Amino acid sequence: MGSDMADDICWRIVTTIADERDVDPRAIDDRLQDVVDVESLSRLVDQAWGSDDIDLSVSFRMAGCFVTITGDETVRATVPE
Numbered sequence: 001m002g003s004d005m006a007d008d009i010c011w012r013i014v015t016t017i018a019d020e021r022d023v024d025p026r027a028i029d030d031r032l033q034d035v036v037d038v039e040s041l042s043r044l045v046d047q048a049w050g051s052d053d054i055d056l057s058v059s060f061r062m063a064g065c066f067v068t069i070t071g072d073e074t075v076r077a078t079v080p081e
Contacts, residue, residue: 006042012075017063020077030063041069049073 010032018025032038041058048056048071056071065077 005046006038009042009045009069009075010038013062013067013069013077016075017065017067017077020065020079021063028063032062035062036060045069 013032014025014028017028021028044056044058048054054071057068058070059066059068061067062077065079068074068076070076
């Protein structure tokens with residue numbers, strides 16, 4: 001797993017949060033590496049997205065959103081009500 005996968009998943013998370021909050025991605029002050037271990041997360045995601053045998057669901061809270069990443073290459077962010 002290379003840094004490209006880590007960069008890709010980080011960018012997808014930040015842009016998904018920005019879309020949900022209707023802000024520019026650069027306006028997200030929270031740093032992903034302060035919330036989760038980015039290398040471990042990208043390894044999990046890389047394995048799950050490259051296999052039909054792994055059912056992944058990882059959730060955490062960042063920048064006021066609940067973020068969920070699933071094995072079907074979905075990254076979701078929702079603002080709690």
